[in-house]
Amino acid sequence: MDQDKRDLLKGLILFIPAGGVIGALAKAVAAPAAAAGKEASARPETPGYDPTNHYYGMGIEVGKCIGCNRCVEACKQENDVPREPFFFRTWVERYVIKKDRSVVVETVGLKKEKRKEVVDQEDTLRSFFIPKLCNHCANPPCVQVCPVDATWSTEDGAVLVDKNRCIGCRYCIQACPYGARYLHPETRTADKCTFCYHRVVKGLLPACVEVCPTQARIFGDLKSQASRLVRFERMNKIHVLKPDLNTQPKVYYSGLDGEVR
Amino acid sequence: MNEGLRERLGEMLEQVSGFIYPNEIEIHWSILIVVYPYLTGLVAGAFILASLVKVFNAEDVRPTYRLSLLTALAFLLIAPLPLQFHLAQPLRAYEIFLTPNLTSDMAMFGFVYAWYLMGVLLLELWFEYRRDLVVWARQEAFPMSFIHRALSLFSTDTSEPALAFDRKAIKVITVIGIPSAFLLHGYVGFIFGSVKANPWWGSVLMPIVFLMSAIVSGIALVMFLYMILTPLRGEPIDMRCLDKLASYLFYAVIVDFSLEALDFIHRLYQSEESIHILGTLIANKLFMSLFVIQILLGMLLPVAIMVAVKSFSLSAELRKLLYFTAIILIQLGIFATRWNVVIGGQLFSKSFRGLTTYKMEVVGIEGLITALVLLALPFVVLLILLKVLPPWRKAEA
Numbered sequence: 258m259d260q261d262k263r264d265l266l267k268g269l270i271l272f273i274p275a276g277g278v279i280g281a282l283a284k285a286v287a288a289p290a291a292a293a294g295k296e297a298s299a300r301p302e303t304p305g306y307d308p309t310n311h312y313y314g315m316g317i318e319v320g321k322c323i324g325c326n327r328c329v330e331a332c333k334q335e336n337d338v339p340r341e342p343f344f345f346r347t348w349v350e351r352y353v354i355k356k357d358r359s360v361v362v363e364t365v366g367l368k369k370e371k372r373k374e375v376v377d378q379e380d381t382l383r384s385f386f387i388p389k390l391c392n393h394c395a396n397p398p399c400v401q402v403c404p405v406d407a408t409w410s411t412e413d414g415a416v417l418v419d420k421n422r423c424i425g426c427r428y429c430i431q432a433c434p435y436g437a438r439y440l441h442p443e444t445r446t447a448d449k450c451t452f453c454y455h456r457v458v459k460g461l462l463p464a465c466v467e468v469c470p471t472q473a474r475i476f477g478d479l480k481s482q483a484s485r486l487v488r489f490e491r492m493n494k495i496h497v498l499k500p501d502l503n504t505q506p507k508v509y510y511s512g513l514d515g516e517v518r
Numbered sequence: 519m520n521e522g523l524r525e526r527l528g529e530m531l532e533q534v535s536g537f538i539y540p541n542e543i544e545i546h547w548s549i550l551i552v553v554y555p556y557l558t559g560l561v562a563g564a565f566i567l568a569s570l571v572k573v574f575n576a577e578d579v580r581p582t583y584r585l586s587l588l589t590a591l592a593f594l595l596i597a598p599l600p601l602q603f604h605l606a607q608p609l610r611a612y613e614i615f616l617t618p619n620l621t622s623d624m625a626m627f628g629f630v631y632a633w634y635l636m637g638v639l640l641l642e643l644w645f646e647y648r649r650d651l652v653v654w655a656r657q658e659a660f661p662m663s664f665i666h667r668a669l670s671l672f673s674t675d676t677s678e679p680a681l682a683f684d685r686k687a688i689k690v691i692t693v694i695g696i697p698s699a700f701l702l703h704g705y706v707g708f709i710f711g712s713v714k715a716n717p718w719w720g721s722v723l724m725p726i727v728f729l730m731s732a733i734v735s736g737i738a739l740v741m742f743l744y745m746i747l748t749p750l751r752g753e754p755i756d757m758r759c760l761d762k763l764a765s766y767l768f769y770a771v772i773v774d775f776s777l778e779a780l781d782f783i784h785r786l787y788q789s790e791e792s793i794h795i796l797g798t799l800i801a802n803k804l805f806m807s808l809f810v811i812q813i814l815l816g817m818l819l820p821v822a823i824m825v826a827v828k829s830f831s832l833s834a835e836l837r838k839l840l841y842f843t844a845i846i847l848i849q850l851g852i853f854a855t856r857w858n859v860v861i862g863g864q865l866f867s868k869s870f871r872g873l874t875t876y877k878m879e880v881v882g883i884e885g886l887i888t889a890l891v892l893l894a895l896p897f898v899v900l901l902i903l904l905k906v907l908p909p910w911r912k913a914e915a
Binding site: 341342343344345348350360361362363364367389398400401402403404405406422423424425426427428430431432433434435436437438439440442445446502518 | 523538539610627712864871
């Protein structure tokens with residue numbers, strides 16, 4: 258082997274690990290910056306708020322939901338969700354199980370003309386409404402797959418998206434088993450329910466919970482024995498959506514029908 | 519909100535059958551994400567074909583060795599473009615390289631791609647062409663002499679020990695290259711196979727199926743290029759080489775078909791919750807692209823053709839014609855395979871209660887024209903590579 262080639266190979270041997278080192282350095286430099294950015298959005302400057310003291314979840318009392326859709330309206334208004342019927346942070350599904358055991362499901366308010374249809378009572382075995390939202394899973398597949406760490410779990414149990422970081426690859430949307438995410442047409446980034454994090458850190462309730470006329474939605478802190486959510490958990494037999502996927506949802510349903518997915 | 523999007527989603531709302539989650543109306547991974555695995559599959563397949571020559575000493579297909587490597591490079595250079603164009607925030611793409619999320623399989627893209635391009639393909643090409651580049655540069659006039667000298671990284675040594683080192687290096691790189699090619703395309707399969715939310719994708723066989731179909735499409739592509747380029751240069755097609763390629767292709771298609779059949783039968787037999795909606799999906803939405811194009815035209819017919827060629831002693835001209843027909847059909851079939859995975863996986867609701875429709879844009883950034891341009895671009899790159907690094911021109915010392 259001549260000197261040229263030996264030098265080249267030496268160079269290569271040095272160059273390849275050097276690339277790794279530079280990458281690691283870039284990560285080390287960028288990571289605190291990113292973490293700082295996240296902290297800024299995850300912990301708005303709310304005096305006296307310590308996320309380590311909380312762990313949020315939501316309860317849904319299925320029997321109480323009347324399908325009025327106020328939660329959806331309130332959410333759209335509170336969180337700048339586009340008005341078009343293709344983007345939802347929360348929505349309500351109406352289930353009608355007929356006497357022949359066939360199931361008809363629709364999203365409340367999606368097709369205006371359909372809302373006027375009165376379900377044929379003769380034909381109906383049972384019927385109910387199911388409010389849906391991001392389950393803020395404890396083992397969230399969306400967080401796992403995000404290639405740039407733009408979505409993450411906060412210490413107090415919310416799954417959030419950093420719209421300044423999201424690259425819009427939409428892998429999280431594919432990975433969510435609940436259809437809870439969409440691509441916001443204005444920001445061109447992934448968007449979803451935040452449990453109204455900006456309100457919660459100020460001690461307020463999420464908008465959907467605030468407006469619900471029947472108190473079908475119960476928001477609370479799983480770390481506080483005095484919270485309404487813990488009481489809800491104590492008083493009801495509860496279930497979560499798609500438990501077999503091991504996403505460990507933190508939206509708990511009481512009176513959930515086996516037909517709901 | 520963008521008027522076009524509103525209109526498109528409104529139209530799609532009318533096409534929904536059954537119930538879908540309201541956010542599912544927008545199909546997020548468009549035709550560009552169909553093009554991406556198709557292109558990387560061709561890369562991996564072409565490289566594996568090249569490896570057969572070096573690692574397994576498949577002398578019969580040696581005439582396609584350099585062509586395979588250049589084809590792999592041309593397609594690899596274009597492969598990230600559909601991803602880039604698909605991003606809703608394309609200017610932030612660099613974040614995937616600078617601050618990857620280590621639990622994300624997609625974040626591995628940068629590493630896998632960079633490794634394959636620089637650690638395998640460029641290195642092997644350099645060692646393979648180094649001697650020729652040195653010799654060409656000496657014989658040519660400016661600017662080609664300079665280009666070739668620069669591509670050789672200004673090396674000058676053509677002594678026998680140096681060439682022996684080149685050969686050894688190529689062998690080592692190829693041995694590393696085969697698992698790397700597997701990694702490149704297996705990784706793409708994993709992106710889909712690991713999505714537990716989606717029963718059409720979530721299968722442990724997905725990376726392997728992707729890999730086998732990659733080998734099929736790669737061999738078919740190199741055969742296609744060989745059959746087009748050789749007559750254009752006024753050379754005769756080496757029938758021994760072509761027969762051997764067809765033979766490899768035949769076995770690859772058989773393995774690919776068996777794997778896909780296994781996947782299909784396994785799902786059917788397990789008969790999980792999702793089986794009803796998947797049954798409706800393939801009967802209603804994918805009938806044409808799955809049964810007719812992918813299986814009938816893309817697999818069974820080419821296999822029948824190749825069985826016919828093997829069974830009867832046909833003339834060289836007729837064999838060429840039949841092979842050519844078979845490889846075109848195979849390419850069509852593999853593209854349909856990618857389509858059925860990527861688009862098919864988004865046409866049913868994760869509530870397993872309904873189906874939606876994919877309405878492809880024509881002129882938009884994620885439209886048909888972009889896809890066609892991206893499919894044509896690798897051939898343009900290949901044309902340039904063939905000019906700069908002619909695979910058939912062995913330099914006289």
